[in-house]
Amino acid sequence: MDLRPHIDKFARRFSEVEASLSDPKAFENAQRFQELSKEYSRLKGLVAGGSAYLKAVADLEENKTLLAAEPADSEMALMAKEEVTRLEEVVKKLGLEVQAGVLPPDPTDSRNTIVEIRAGAGGSESALFAADLYRMYTRYAESQGWKVESIDASPSDLGGFKEVIFGITGSDVYKRLKYESGVHRVQRVPATEAQGRIHTSTCTVAVLPEAEEVDIDIRPEDLSVDRCRASGKGGQGVNTTDSAVRLHHIPSGLIVYCADERSQHKNKAKAMTVLRSRLLEKKIADENAKYAAQRKEQVGTGERNERIRTYNFPQNRVTDHRIEVTLYNLPTFVEGEIDSIIEPLMTNDLNEKLAALKL
Known part of the structure; x- marks a missing residue:
């Protein structure tokens, strides 16, 4: 697919927005100025990504030409082969980012977020797992430079939570966390289990984009x-x-x-x-709900009632059932290093949307 026309379009629009922001009249309408500023920031990233993509494509073609011209066993050919392999991955990644820019931006992606974690099946073990999830998300937020603010909590007897609600503010919070909505299942031996049997418990996670007064009118x-x-x-x-x-x-x-x-x-x-x-x-x-057959949204489409992820402690395994990804780094994952699943979820969502647009 030729992405140059899209990159050129980003560049033209970026110049237009830049000119609008330099006009003193832009400050007269605060809402319009904010909208232009957000678009400017988004387009700036897309233009930079587009330039990097075109350079990577040119470098890839150059190395392919060099590889074809050199003897297969020469040192130059081996170096070119390694570079071709590397650049193919770079072009693939940057190309996907450029294609993502073609999609209309989701206005909720830049919103601050409210996370609600509730203990489900499993009694006291479920409440302890709710506390583990709360720690996992707060540590991930810290690694992203986000701010966490407590809203409400119902502690359990053993130090867990029957329910905990907290807000997260920062850049692209909802964009990254919206895939966490759903039922999270844990399989492990509880501290209170005398015979060493593995128990299965669940917690429900709801990730809500923070609403503004203009979104919802409450009389x-x-x-x-x-x-x-x-x-x-x-x-x-x-x-x-x-x-x-x-x-x-x-x-x-x-x-x-x-x-x-x-x-x-x-x-x-x-x-x-x-x-x-x-x-x-x-x-x-x-x-x-009108488009549920075409788009699998993560918030409020019924998926919250389905298991989305399993945390299996005896096997050191975390599995996301939506994209069939299994990792064997459970201790670091529950300590907040969750990008290893969030990134594939974002890519999968992007590919589905691009497929729907036949890009």
């Missing part, structure tokens, strides 16, 4: 707000005020509780953020 008359006393470990300043907030969105039936902050106003603001994101997720799900 005051559709919202019931209850103030209640927060539970805590005791100590000065804890459980002394009715700081916890419970929101009930009457039309959808959604209920959100937040008691993470001592301030009632802060708890209400966090609860509103979660509520908007859940309503946005429902809105996205309704839209995606």
Whole structure:
């Protein structure tokens, strides 16, 4: 496939956006300026990637010509052969990135994200696994330079979580984490198992793009707000005020509780953020349901009720069932090094979308 026309198109549009941003009038409309800035950043990367792709293609052809001209057993031919192998991988990778630029950008990819982890089948072991997943995602966030903020949590007796909700802010958070939505299964011997039997437990992970007020309009008359006393470990300043907030969105039936902050106003603001994101997720799900046969979206299409990944500790194995990828690095994976599966998931999603467009 000849990608040069697409690369030229990126370059022309990049010049247009650059000129628009240099116009003082661009600052008069804050929303328009923000949109142009995001497009500028995206196109800048695409133009740079396109240039790198064209250079790699030229280098590949040059080395193929050299390889054909030299005796097969010569030192020059061997060096050219190694370079051809390397450049073929580079061209493939960069070409895929250029093709990705042809697709309309998903506006939710750049959003901050809310992650909800809930213990499922397996009792106390499931709650402990929920804590493991929480640590895995927070450590991955740290490696990406993202910020993690607690929203709500329901601890279990043995140090796990019945439920934990937290927000992650940073660059391309939802773009990378949206594939984590689903049922995660763990197979291991619990610490409480006296006979050494392997137990199977599950947790549900929901990854929600953080909604903005313009995305979801919540009317005051559709919202019931209850103030209640927060539970805590005791100590000065804890459980002394009715700081916890419970929101009930009457039309959808959604209920959100937040008691993470001592301030009632802060708890209400966090609860509103979660509520908007859940309503946005429902809105996205309704839209995606029309195209479920063509596109396998990771959020809100029913896949949350299916097992997406298995963590098998006795075999040191992690398997993602959607792309049939199995790795044998479970200890490092659960410590936050999850790009080894996130990257193939992103590539698989991209290939499906490109196939749908027949690119």
